[in-house]
Amino acid sequence: MALPATSSGRDASQRGHVALVLPLLIYLGVFYAYPVAAMMFRSIHEPRWTADNFAQIFQTGVYLQVLWLTVRISLIVTVVSLVLGYPVAYVLARVDRAKSNLLMILVLVPFWTSILVRTYAWMVLLGQQGIINQLLLSLGVIDEPVRLLNTTFAVYVAMVHVLLPFMILPLYGVMRGIDENLLRAAQSLGARPINAFRQVVLPLSLPGVSAGCLLVFILALGFFITPALVGGPQDLMIAVLVQQQVDLFNWPLASALAVVLLAAALLIFAIFVRTLGVEQAFGRART
Amino acid sequence: MTRKYPAQGVLKRPRAVGIWLGTITALVLFYLIFPILVIVPLSFSSAKYLSFPPPGFSLQWYQNFFSRSDWLGAARLSIWIGLIVMILATGLGTPAALGLVRGRFPGKKVINAFIISPLIAPVIIVAIGVYFFYALLGLVGSPFALILVHTCLAVPFVVINVSATLQGFDERLEYAAMSLGATPWRTFWQVTLPIIRPGVMAGALFAFISSFDELIVALFVSGTTAVTLPRKMWQSIRFEIDPTIAAVSTILIIFTTALFLAAELFRRRSERLRTSTAAIAAE
Numbered sequence: 321m322a323l324p325a326t327s328s329g330r331d332a333s334q335r336g337h338v339a340l341v342l343p344l345l346i347y348l349g350v351f352y353a354y355p356v357a358a359m360m361f362r363s364i365h366e367p368r369w370t371a372d373n374f375a376q377i378f379q380t381g382v383y384l385q386v387l388w389l390t391v392r393i394s395l396i397v398t399v400v401s402l403v404l405g406y407p408v409a410y411v412l413a414r415v416d417r418a419k420s421n422l423l424m425i426l427v428l429v430p431f432w433t434s435i436l437v438r439t440y441a442w443m444v445l446l447g448q449q450g451i452i453n454q455l456l457l458s459l460g461v462i463d464e465p466v467r468l469l470n471t472t473f474a475v476y477v478a479m480v481h482v483l484l485p486f487m488i489l490p491l492y493g494v495m496r497g498i499d500e501n502l503l504r505a506a507q508s509l510g511a512r513p514i515n516a517f518r519q520v521v522l523p524l525s526l527p528g529v530s531a532g533c534l535l536v537f538i539l540a541l542g543f544f545i546t547p548a549l550v551g552g553p554q555d556l557m558i559a560v561l562v563q564q565q566v567d568l569f570n571w572p573l574a575s576a577l578a579v580v581l582l583a584a585a586l587l588i589f590a591i592f593v594r595t596l597g598v599e600q601a602f603g604r605a606r607t
Numbered sequence: 608m609t610r611k612y613p614a615q616g617v618l619k620r621p622r623a624v625g626i627w628l629g630t631i632t633a634l635v636l637f638y639l640i641f642p643i644l645v646i647v648p649l650s651f652s653s654a655k656y657l658s659f660p661p662p663g664f665s666l667q668w669y670q671n672f673f674s675r676s677d678w679l680g681a682a683r684l685s686i687w688i689g690l691i692v693m694i695l696a697t698g699l700g701t702p703a704a705l706g707l708v709r710g711r712f713p714g715k716k717v718i719n720a721f722i723i724s725p726l727i728a729p730v731i732i733v734a735i736g737v738y739f740f741y742a743l744l745g746l747v748g749s750p751f752a753l754i755l756v757h758t759c760l761a762v763p764f765v766v767i768n769v770s771a772t773l774q775g776f777d778e779r780l781e782y783a784a785m786s787l788g789a790t791p792w793r794t795f796w797q798v799t800l801p802i803i804r805p806g807v808m809a810g811a812l813f814a815f816i817s818s819f820d821e822l823i824v825a826l827f828v829s830g831t832t833a834v835t836l837p838r839k840m841w842q843s844i845r846f847e848i849d850p851t852i853a854a855v856s857t858i859l860i861i862f863t864t865a866l867f868l869a870a871e872l873f874r875r876r877s878e879r880l881r882t883s884t885a886a887i888a889a890e
Contacts, residue, residue, distance in 0.1 A: 542729025
């Protein structure tokens with residue numbers, strides 16, 4: 321294609337490079353950026369210039385509550401994923417390659433399975449007649465089925481399950497890169513194992529921690545399928561609210577809610593790219 | 608990093624810590640895999656409703672899936688849409704990755720971020736944006752609309768995978784081809800493409816799966832006429848409770864795992880190729 325034929329053709333080749341990107345840019349412009357931009361425009365101009373929709377969101381108790389709940393759920397899911405994911409990534413990075421490849425399958429197969437299937441699995445497990453209830457009944461721990469599905473607890477359990485691999489994979493990638501000799505050096509200089517971990521592994525793993533946390537948080541903010549299926553009416557997250565408003569033909573308000581969500585996501589995305597760079601951040605995102 | 612050292616270099620790790628770490632890891636891995644595994648026996652249940660443990664073995668839910676035209680039609684539609692999305696996304700994404708990795712032009716970083724952004728923007732935003740767009744055009748319910756949107760969502764996977772393969776590509780191989788008289792077009796097909804092919808294939812597979820699995824856009828755009836498999840599953844999960852969905856889920860788990868394994872193999876091969884072309888270049 322447009323490869324530099326001679327060194328004198330530098331400008332021509334640069335034009336060639338741009339020409340290679342152009343079809344995709346036009347495509348995304350028409351079918352992705354324009355519809356999203358038009359939707360954002362609708363939130364402030366329907367039928368004429370107005371800030372009413374945003375005023376409504378930030379002045380109505382119910383909507384504010386949904387925003388706050390969405391942020392709270394996302395934060396808790398992120399922290400729980402980090403706490404559960406960090407030791408797993410650490411162990412996977414420390415065992416030898418063959419073993420870690422084998423154990424990695426246990427992280428990757430759920431990761432590869434569609435979110436819908438994984439959420440359905442939790443419905444089967446947590447339901448009134450579900451496996452966990454039947455197990456607890458037969459063990460005599462409980463006398464009658466406990467309500468597990470359609471609770472906030474179910475939202476946390478299922479969301480962490482879906483998002484945990486997004487935490488483990490970047491953490492694992494970073495920890496694999498930590499040279500074990502650094503630990504040896506620290507210990508041979510007299511550091512106790514716990515101090516060697518605190519002063520060597522922990523700081524070096526921080527890029528993985530921030531990548532994992534930002535990725536999980538940003539994905540959690542926009543979660544729709546899982547809270548809609550395993551949550552109760554009290555677990556209304558912003559994406560579910562957006563869909564409800566669309567169904568009610570309240571398009572301007574749905575658009576305004578989407579703009580708020582997008583603003584939050586973009587802010588975090590900017591931090592993400594600023595601290596890590598696009599390729600480093602996403603190269604590991606889904607592999 | 609895992610080089611073996613003589614005994615005095617062995618890392619000290621308190622036993623108690625090792626046991627704790629091992630236990631936590633085992634529990635978390637169990638939590639990750641158990642829900643996936645639990646679906647499989649349910650799909651072979653002889654019961655008329657979800658019950659565990661299954662009272663007996665039966666293939667009735669698989670039979671149900673393969674004999675009902677609504678399920679089969681949905682699966683067929685999803686495969687078709689996925690294949691066309693794969694072709695479009697690969698065709699648009701591969702040259703774009705070439706231009707982005709090789710080119711030095713102003714605004715490259717912004718363009719890169721823009722192309723990757725469908726991956727990180729909450730899908731619900733894209734979904735309602737395109738829903739309003741297609742509603743005005745009267746395209747809601749058309750598979751064509753789904754293809755157009757899914758391609759936007761799939762393109763980042765192609766760009767990321769192809770870019771990664773191009774990162775270590777030795778451009779002198781192309782100069783060599785062209786100095787021997789090959790046209791740029793022929794150089795691309797006979798030198799560049801064969802080397803980056805694993806990355807292209809991995810990207811194409813990711814693109815297919817991303818469309819095949821996509822629910823949220825489909826919920827808005829597919830109407831009642833373009834019901835994809837995830838959309839059909841969504842309806843089934845919400846309004847029916849028979850274990851057909853367990854059978855579909857089992858098929859999907861096996862299908863997507865196989866596709867991802869293939870993508871992973873391509874990705875590994877592209878990594879190997881990258882190091883080996885670097886080695887050739889070094890000689």
